[in-house]
Amino acid sequence: MKNSFEFSVLFGGKAGDGIRQLGILWAKLLCRRGLKTFLYDDYPSLIRGGHNFSIVRAAEFPISAHRDQVNVIVALNEETIRRHQQRLSENGVVLCDQEIPEAQKAPSAQITVPWAQIVKELSAPKIMRNTAALASLVRFCQIPWEELAQTLRELAKTELNLSVAQKSYELSEKGHVDFPSKDKNQAFFFGNEAIALGAAAAGLKVFLAYPMTPASSILHYLAAHRERLGINVIHPENEIAAVLAAIGAAYAGSPAMTATSGGGFALMVEALSLAGQAEIPLVIVECQRPGPSTGVPTYTMQGDLEFVLTAGHGEFPRVVLAPGDAQEAFELTAEALRLAWRYQTPVLVLSDKHLSESLFSQNLPQQFARVEYKAWSGGQTYARYAFSEDGVSPLAFPGRKDAIVKATSYEHDPFGLTTEEPTQIARMQEKRLRKEEGLKRETEKMVGVFNRDAPVALLCFGSTKGAAVEIAERLGLRLVRPLVLRPFPTQTLQKALKGADRIIVCETNATGQLAKLLAFHGFRVDQKILKYNGRPFSVDELYERVKELL
Amino acid sequence: MKNSFEFSVLFGGKAGDGIRQLGILWAKLLCRRGLKTFLYDDYPSLIRGGHNFSIVRAAEFPISAHRDQVNVIVALNEETIRRHQQRLSENGVVLCDQEIPEAQKAPSAQITVPWAQIVKELSAPKIMRNTAALASLVRFCQIPWEELAQTLRELAKTELNLSVAQKSYELSEKGHVDFPSKDKNQAFFFGNEAIALGAAAAGLKVFLAYPMTPASSILHYLAAHRERLGINVIHPENEIAAVLAAIGAAYAGSPAMTATSGGGFALMVEALSLAGQAEIPLVIVECQRPGPSTGVPTYTMQGDLEFVLTAGHGEFPRVVLAPGDAQEAFELTAEALRLAWRYQTPVLVLSDKHLSESLFSQNLPQQFARVEYKAWSGGQTYARYAFSEDGVSPLAFPGRKDAIVKATSYEHDPFGLTTEEPTQIARMQEKRLRKEEGLKRETEKMVGVFNRDAPVALLCFGSTKGAAVEIAERLGLRLVRPLVLRPFPTQTLQKALKGADRIIVCETNATGQLAKLLAFHGFRVDQKILKYNGRPFSVDELYERVKELL
Amino acid sequence: MNIFAKNDPLATYAGNTWCPGCGNFGLLTAVKSVLKKFKETGRLHETLLVSGIGCHAKIVDYLAVNSFYSIHGRVLPVAWGIKMANPTLTVIGHAGDGDAYGEGISHLIFAAKRNTDLTLLVHNNRVYGLTTGQFTPTSPKGFPGRSTPSGSPEEPLNPIKLALASGATFVARGYVGKVKHLTNLIWEAVKHRGFSFIDVLQPCYTFFNTYSFYNEWVVEIPSDHPYEDLEAAFKLAEKWDYSSQAEEIPIGIFYKVKRPTFEEEALIETRDFDLFEHIRKFHQ
Amino acid sequence: MNIFAKNDPLATYAGNTWCPGCGNFGLLTAVKSVLKKFKETGRLHETLLVSGIGCHAKIVDYLAVNSFYSIHGRVLPVAWGIKMANPTLTVIGHAGDGDAYGEGISHLIFAAKRNTDLTLLVHNNRVYGLTTGQFTPTSPKGFPGRSTPSGSPEEPLNPIKLALASGATFVARGYVGKVKHLTNLIWEAVKHRGFSFIDVLQPCYTFFNTYSFYNEWVVEIPSDHPYEDLEAAFKLAEKWDYSSQAEEIPIGIFYKVKRPTFEEEALIETRDFDLFEHIRKFHQ
Numbered sequence A, B: 001m002k003n004s005f006e007f008s009v010l011f012g013g014k015a016g017d018g019i020r021q022l023g024i025l026w027a028k029l030l031c032r033r034g035l036k037t038f039l040y041d042d043y044p045s046l047i048r049g050g051h052n053f054s055i056v057r058a059a060e061f062p063i064s065a066h067r068d069q070v071n072v073i074v075a076l077n078e079e080t081i082r083r084h085q086q087r088l089s090e091n092g093v094v095l096c097d098q099e100i101p102e103a104q105k106a107p108s109a110q111i112t113v114p115w116a117q118i119v120k121e122l123s124a125p126k127i128m129r130n131t132a133a134l135a136s137l138v139r140f141c142q143i144p145w146e147e148l149a150q151t152l153r154e155l156a157k158t159e160l161n162l163s164v165a166q167k168s169y170e171l172s173e174k175g176h177v178d179f180p181s182k183d184k185n186q187a188f189f190f191g192n193e194a195i196a197l198g199a200a201a202a203g204l205k206v207f208l209a210y211p212m213t214p215a216s217s218i219l220h221y222l223a224a225h226r227e228r229l230g231i232n233v234i235h236p237e238n239e240i241a242a243v244l245a246a247i248g249a250a251y252a253g254s255p256a257m258t259a260t261s262g263g264g265f266a267l268m269v270e271a272l273s274l275a276g277q278a279e280i281p282l283v284i285v286e287c288q289r290p291g292p293s294t295g296v297p298t299y300t301m302q303g304d305l306e307f308v309l310t311a312g313h314g315e316f317p318r319v320v321l322a323p324g325d326a327q328e329a330f331e332l333t334a335e336a337l338r339l340a341w342r343y344q345t346p347v348l349v350l351s352d353k354h355l356s357e358s359l360f361s362q363n364l365p366q367q368f369a370r371v372e373y374k375a376w377s378g379g380q381t382y383a384r385y386a387f388s389e390d391g392v393s394p395l396a397f398p399g400r401k402d403a404i405v406k407a408t409s410y411e412h413d414p415f416g417l418t419t420e421e422p423t424q425i426a427r428m429q430e431k432r433l434r435k436e437e438g439l440k441r442e443t444e445k446m447v448g449v450f451n452r453d454a455p456v457a458l459l460c461f462g463s464t465k466g467a468a469v470e471i472a473e474r475l476g477l478r479l480v481r482p483l484v485l486r487p488f489p490t491q492t493l494q495k496a497l498k499g500a501d502r503i504i505v506c507e508t509n510a511t512g513q514l515a516k517l518l519a520f521h522g523f524r525v526d527q528k529i530l531k532y533n534g535r536p537f538s539v540d541e542l543y544e545r546v547k548e549l550l
Numbered sequence C, D: 001m002n003i004f005a006k007n008d009p010l011a012t013y014a015g016n017t018w019c020p021g022c023g024n025f026g027l028l029t030a031v032k033s034v035l036k037k038f039k040e041t042g043r044l045h046e047t048l049l050v051s052g053i054g055c056h057a058k059i060v061d062y063l064a065v066n067s068f069y070s071i072h073g074r075v076l077p078v079a080w081g082i083k084m085a086n087p088t089l090t091v092i093g094h095a096g097d098g099d100a101y102g103e104g105i106s107h108l109i110f111a112a113k114r115n116t117d118l119t120l121l122v123h124n125n126r127v128y129g130l131t132t133g134q135f136t137p138t139s140p141k142g143f144p145g146r147s148t149p150s151g152s153p154e155e156p157l158n159p160i161k162l163a164l165a166s167g168a169t170f171v172a173r174g175y176v177g178k179v180k181h182l183t184n185l186i187w188e189a190v191k192h193r194g195f196s197f198i199d200v201l202q203p204c205y206t207f208f209n210t211y212s213f214y215n216e217w218v219v220e221i222p223s224d225h226p227y228e229d230l231e232a233a234f235k236l237a238e239k240w241d242y243s244s245q246a247e248e249i250p251i252g253i254f255y256k257v258k259r260p261t262f263e264e265e266a267l268i269e270t271r272d273f274d275l276f277e278h279i280r281k282f283h284q
């Protein structure tokens, strides 16, 4: 790694211990110190009990992946120590509750603090042990009390939290880490928050979603902020209603989006095809998790790529975008809305649990895409599906006096009336498919390239970016990442891969879907690194896997 | 064409005139004479009115396509003459009702018979004009009355029909055609009947479907024959219920199937993935029609290939079979059931309107696939998902005393209990995907090849077979047809295409989906012939399109 | 070129393809009368039809007004989305019985539950028309459709009871054989704020000709019916359970109450926001 | 290795992951008592559980009986298919309220309409548990779930009314706080030939703790209730509309009648046939 400060902490406990919240507060506190942070959250599909852990990595340089080794383990239960102590780096320390019986026996350096007792004494709910633990960590890292207090004041909000923290801070001991502090606050976003904000920034006005891990937090975020963002946020009876109401809203003039995971997306496929035929600007976010079917709902996999590329009966233009971190999630979701409206066709944003539910500290761009469309300028009789060179017809919305706006799922003539006439059918198919040319032109450049001249090229898409980018830097590899998967940016990739001796594809699925897509487009794939146990690549693991092949 | 007898008749009129029934009776009558026939049916999406026509081609040699030129037009209305008279061959004749006012003006040779009057005089319903027309045609073709009478007795069944026919036969004139007669009756099947019978023959016990053109006739056929075939045939509330009940039935031990078109299949995609995870033997028939969305419901297109190949979230083995005529429809549907049960995974049969709703006279094979499975032999505790070399676990059904049978949509351990443990997840993914090896082995040979050594190769799939096979014969082309599209029979195709100078793909869609699939698997495609106006290739049209390229 | 029929400003040039004698003609007449009123007040452009797929759905091709010809079973979610984008539009849904009571039944229940402000007209011919005659959820037991040639094995649903149980605030039944009565019903439904549901008895001349049956048994609900009494409505709905026997088939409004609409309860005024202020506040 | 828990022949070795205090424990106890009766008569292998996805659904992992852990909303069609293949099995469905009244509501209506011979237990915690606390179709208006932080804008559905309106022949409500009463209900439901529906009030300790509310208002339906009177059942169902106020929450059997089952009306004995005879008869 870079010769620069970095520091990882693992927080572990049972579901219901507030592990995630603890990690988030720590990450945010460090962001406010100007550090870059990344939070990886690992939790089973249950509400209380089981074993949850979060790894928060912080560094002075940009990061968007976690490491297996950690400097500190904050253990809210014994199991955490047992499961994770092999992760501790040299000089690593375990922070844990005095009450943990095993604590004394563990081989590593340990600092025990009476968190449970503090909470009890202050009559705070037991979950506030997490605040106590945070305070011990802050103290251990020699971060001034005032910083913690301020973070808690702004983010956790209750006085009781503060008291618990203060007490624990006092009872905890300093460590030897010298935590740096920079001037500039770092912004922080979960992947799904970045998706939500990207959509909102581009002009989203209606969001509908049925809950499904790992997409639900888009719904939760937008619902919590709907008044502030000026967006209608609706949780309907099922995914079919969600996508069809989004289609209805878009037809009537409101930029609309829905979000789901693979199983929910499967239910939206009939409507996707409708959006293709009726030329509706529709954005669907698909946050992947391990399948098939219910699979492993709270873990990660990039197993739905091939599915989303060709889902839907019949032939129609579509775009599939795959962001790799929060910043890209923001930009590409905004772009998704822009493209959907510019071309009046469905656009998919493909995420996965690892992107959607990890926390990134990144800045969002000042410039971003916004919804724009070819508006009908009035005049003659309005024809919703008027032929045009680029396949895009001028748009008018129902409600204006001078237009009759007829959308339809049937093959149709320019006015939107049903046709079964062979020439008309062929012409309309061609009209719609013509949009692919414009889409191709606009998306052709969407490839991320790093170390352009290195002889060995690593290829990946989506959330694998985080680990891959560090490996590429560390090992001097070229990193090439298509951000758009349909249309496929063949020319740009050809340029990006020019002169590469070796092409290694890495992705988190069992059959190498990106590799297949590359092969389909005529690219040579020399080696594949696949992972399909539901876990993302950590920096260290990907390093080992790549090293093996070199 | 071959130097042998062939004869085409076009029957035209309004929906509600009984055009289709008329064509069917004619085709069947000729089959009973031992001729090969093929019926192509063209009708808009309405119940009464509009313009319907059927072309029945008959020949002494095997055929499974229609021609544009016809020898006789049987016109139940004026519009038929106007629309189709350019199809008449030299010496062609129009048979029509005396009442048709335009009749006299048309340039071609015409025979008029007072069909409407006959029907009226006998107080028969107006639709029986079709029987009268049939009788005139039969007479024109110098076919003895007894043959018609017998066909009507067996297939149309009412006495009134016979009287109408007789009267009309008497009033009609002989033509100059010498219609051959062979010894052996030909069997006749609509594509969908062949699918239904293939499934029934293989051991189908539960069929569920929600009506959707052009799949509905599978439901209608099986419903009409359910007692005879011993199959439960159910029309449920929607496609989702259809596919999930089929899954439930298969889990409990009954070979089950469902059938639909693209839009209905879209609704089944979530369940498809469930069948993959839970390892359920599920067969789905997808009868394509022009999309996207509602599209052109009563016409044809091969536009859903890419969709069905990868539909469903997550990664699981599946088979996609694409028959080209009734015989293949029968064989491959039986094979679909066999493979589904042998490998406990979903199998898709891909048809289209042109195959499903055309009538073929072909014999069905005496040998065909039947459901067989790896049965659990009892003994130790039953584990539904026991690991095995070929990925297939022994099967037991709920209800037996010695087994607890747990199926699940979650990732699971061998007993079917949920797991989130990384090693288990990866192992189970591998177990399931291992079935692809066996499937590949079993399906690798499924390629139709004709004229193996010809330098120019024509490639197609599904219903395009009918026209392509004649063209290949006529022009001395090699014809290569993958009957299985997933797993893709790469090696067999390589052999089949060895030494081909030129590879021409023809298919009825706008983007060349088979061509793309071939390219993906490393095949060179030199030229594409695409048609996407909802109509299938006729022999003559495909001939012209191929000729242009040679 | 334009979209209109020659002599009828409410019609498009699309040729009508319903069977002669189809009950949909009566429904078309009734809807047209209602649209005419909108036209007269200059508000036709604020009306919008949404249809499913089936014979019924062709109505949107015939009428020169805004429309969304959607997919089988999905009239209501599409209409709902349209209202989210523009609550000022008057939205009328046209669904088939296969459409509304089979494929799309879930949406009917939720439109009723939410009291979404729109009107749903179910062209209830008690058969799948366009797919040539299978039994639907409201076909009588024993109906010999193409999927049940020896008779449907199921008792029919009673959609009036279902709508009542789901919380609909305007529940009615019409009959295409009484066009004037139907026109008034539709007009009342459109005026009603909230979810208005009309089950329209619409004989399918070709696959299920029920004209004489309805002509014999249809009775208008008397005007002293207690419109706000749910139990009375339920009781009235029980008079006929969609079987092939009847003693009386009430038509008219079964139930009508006021309740806040979904649009009032759930929607906010959409507007733009300042991204960077939002980030400073919640993400730093 | 085998599937059983150490000391319990009805349990698997799967660790229970419900929250402490979860209402599902009571339901598990009740179901186990019923399964025990089957075990005692040597018929356990003929019982089968089908579940959806959600906290409720985990129950099938805990019980050492045949089961199909299906997908969200699809308990009923899977169970229906199982009955088609083997009508002799006793099939019990476990669904969540999100499952049965949201995603899968269409199947509930049709199972009731058809009188499919199975039992459906809805673990009605009136919240999406496993997806961490959004409002469901039976959440009270104003419920501050994660998708509606400022309060659900919708009135709840009353599933008892819905089941009655759809034709269910056994409609009941249970409460996990009355395990014995619940056990009896389930037993009655399982014995009933036809579709038996029990809405089980199951507090979600974590996201919607309704124990004290139910404890206060739950009242057993008196044994002189006219079980076969639909209107009486509907009236009783109206006593509580799933809002956060109540004067009385009746539990017990609301309605119970005999009607032919789907299996009796629709299924035939499957058997093999002679293909070539069939072809000679119908295709030559």
Ligand SMILES: Cc1ncc(C[n+]2csc(CCOP(=O)(O)OP(=O)(O)O)c2C)c(N)n1
Pocket: B210, B211, B212, B213, B239, B263, B264, B267, B294, C052, C053, C054, C055, C056, C057, C071, C072, C095, C096, C097, C098, C099, C100, C123, C125, C127, C128, C129, C130, C131, C136
């Ligand atoms: C998802 C889906 N399933 C099936 C169909 C086929 N389909 C078209 S119309 C129709 C039936 C329509 O019946 P109904 O809604 O009663 O309308 P009607 O034709 O009687 O007016 C069906 C099943 C479809 N278009 N989409």
Ligand SMILES: Cc1ncc(C[n+]2csc(CCOP(=O)(O)OP(=O)(O)O)c2C)c(N)n1
Pocket: A210, A211, A212, A213, A239, A263, A264, A267, A294, D052, D053, D054, D055, D056, D057, D071, D072, D095, D096, D097, D098, D099, D100, D123, D125, D127, D128, D129, D130, D131, D136
């Ligand atoms: C098609 C689909 N949509 C969404 C989900 C996500 N999901 C899993 S459980 C659940 C909610 C379950 O709520 P409920 O049915 O009430 O069960 P509970 O957890 O409360 O027992 C949802 C929406 C899914 N698995 N499948």
Ligand code: SF4
Pocket: B047, B048, C017, C018, C019, C021, C022, C023, C024, C055, C056, C125, C129, C130, C203, C204, C205, C206, C207
């Ligand atoms: S089939 Fe029935 S509903 Fe359809 S147009 Fe004809 S008469 Fe009307």
Ligand code: SF4
Pocket: A047, A048, D017, D018, D019, D021, D022, D023, D024, D055, D056, D125, D129, D130, D203, D204, D205, D206, D207
């Ligand atoms: S979240 Fe609620 S329903 Fe789920 S296990 Fe916990 S208490 Fe039970």
Ligand SMILES: [Mg+2]
Pocket: C054, C096, C097, C098, C123, C124, C125, C126, C127, C128, C129, C136
């Ligand atoms: Mg209908």
Ligand SMILES: [Mg+2]
Pocket: D054, D096, D097, D098, D123, D124, D125, D126, D127, D128, D129, D136
């Ligand atoms: Mg629930």
